[in-house]
Amino acid sequence: MSAKGNSAELLPGTFFWFQTAGELLELSGTDVLSFLHRMSTAEIAGLPLGQGRATVFVTEKGRIKDVGIVLHREPGNVEVFCSAGAGEELLAWLRRFRVLDDVRFHPPQRWGGAELHGAPSKELLTALGLPRVTPVHWGAGYAGEWRGYPLRCFRVPAFIPDSAYRLLVPEERSAQLWEALRECAGEPLTSEQVEALRIAAGHGRHGTEWTEEYNPWEAGLTELVSLTKGCYVGQEVIARLSTYDKVQRQLVRFYSPSSLSAPAPLFASQRQVGILTSAAFDPWRRQWIALGYLRREWVWTQEFQLETAPGVWVPIYRWDRNS
Known part of the structure; x- marks a missing residue:
């Protein structure tokens, strides 16, 4: 060492x-x-x-x-x-x-x-x-x-x-x-x-991805949730989301050739479909990367839009795990 x-x-x-x-x-x-x-x-x-x-x-x-x-x-x-x-x-x-x-x-x-x-x-x-x-x-x-x-x-x-x-x-x-x-x-x-x-690892943190806006399933914290233990605060809701497949959002990685800031709403087809929660410039990949939550029906969409200033829109892309 x-x-x-x-x-x-x-x-x-x-x-x-x-x-x-x-x-x-x-x-x-x-x-x-x-x-x-x-x-x-x-x-x-x-x-x-x-x-x-x-x-x-x-x-x-x-x-x-x-x-x-x-x-x-x-x-x-x-x-x-x-x-x-x-x-x-x-x-x-x-x-x-x-x-x-x-x-x-x-x-x-x-x-x-x-x-x-x-x-x-x-x-x-x-x-x-x-x-x-x-x-x-x-x-x-x-x-x-x-x-x-x-x-x-x-x-x-x-x-x-x-x-x-x-x-x-x-x-x-x-x-x-x-x-x-x-x-x-x-x-x-x-x-x-x-x-x-x-951000590149897709790992959340307190105050951005880990807040009272989101649940553990949405935040990708599955390994920390037991579905077999007895009652605990929030257990009924968390169990129901899993049992009935009701998780509405998913934490996703993004990249963009343009400068990004967070939090910021994400759009696709002129509709808000999610929100960026964290953004940073990646000095090794030489591009901007971000984390954010997407509505479940949009998680396989590849291209989104972000308004960086009034009337100024930039493209932002879903970053697949294999890329």
Whole structure:
């Protein structure tokens, strides 16, 4: 692991890293696992001690509050890692549903860290003196220490083929982690480069694709939804959408030779058929790319129109997974 310079130079290649941040919600009490099981879409009640799993927190209408990672830290103690800026709102949401449960909530904590993407990520964990993560599901990971400070390591969706990991430490220690990564893996990607890679991978984020406008099926979060677990907030709506094939929209990738901005409505045949939620210039493909939601009956249409200024229309094209 001796790549120097900006790790973007390796693309399209095998490895890059970038800085990230999140918020930690700590919940304690004898009912914490069963409570979180009833508050989100994944199987949480039987989460083994010391292990993690990603899940979607949804409203009563089955709409997305946030995607978080639940870590069964200790008996009667669970950590929920949510998106940066989402902690206070998610905490207030969870408090609404505690009735007789033995659950205690603690104020959100800000954590910082990095994501490692690509095959060499495993070796980089070893170089940092960290254990590897054996399970492969989203949110698999552990609570550990690094240089005497708390560290959490989780598997996350990869922006390029192979593995990806998120390393998080208390915010005041994040600069030390970044410096260690620079020493063995070069400079991180810029936020603009990360946004382009995220969009190219078709991966949503809090505040754009993950909002209360959309449900997990529409956002492509199928792997985080259990159809066999018992009741949870939003379960009836989510189950009905699946059972009766009623999902109305789908998250889709786009590209365009013209500059794009989001959010913006998408048109086809002089009708609004969707909305762009994220857009960025891709420095490797040298074109603008975007994510957006299309009405289901339009997902196989190839060309759309976007109004970039009053009376100024530009073409935008659906980006097939094979392209």
